[in-house]
Structure formats: C-alpha cells, structure tokens
Amino acid sequence: MLKTILNIEGMTCDHCVSSVTKILENFSGVTEVTVSLAENTATVSYDELKTTPSEMSKAIENDGYTVKNR
Numbered sequence: 001m002l003k004t005i006l007n008i009e010g011m012t013c014d015h016c017v018s019s020v021t022k023i024l025e026n027f028s029g030v031t032e033v034t035v036s037l038a039e040n041t042a043t044v045s046y047d048e049l050k051t052t053p054s055e056m057s058k059a060i061e062n063d064g065y066t067v068k069n070r
C-alpha cells in the first residue's frame with residue numbers, strides 16, 4: 001500500500017470535491033480518498049500493483065481538472 005498526494009487545480013466547490021472523490025474511489029486498488037478544497041489536494045491510499053498516480057491523474061484531468069504533480 002502506498003499513499004500519494006495529488007495537487008489538483010480547478011476545484012471550486014463541494015460538487016468538484018465529490019466528483020474527484022468518486023473518480024478516485026472508482027479505481028480498483030484505491031482504499032482511501034480524502035479531497036481537500038482548501039488545500040487543492042487529494043490524498044489517496046492505493047495498492048501499487050493495481051493502479052498508479054499517473055492513471056488517477058489522467059482520469060481527473062479527463063473530468064476537466066488539472067493535476068500539477070502528475
């Protein structure tokens with residue numbers, strides 16, 4: 001299990017927070033997601049054999065946000 005913090009640009013409200021949370025929770029291998037609107041971050045615990053931060057970032061960007069440290 002690994003933990004990563006993604007820096008996300010473009011989240012403006014609670015709706016954005018819940019969409020980003022849902023996108024990340026849909027990844028198999030992701031066990032815990034905490035998205036912070038104030039910090040513009042998503043803290044994700046995941047199984048490194050099942051997914052990668054780069055894959056997660058791509059999905060977040062497909063939804064219209066920008067991940068700064070992908």
Ligand SMILES: [Cu+2]
Nearest residue numbers: 012013015016
């Ligand atoms: Cu929003």
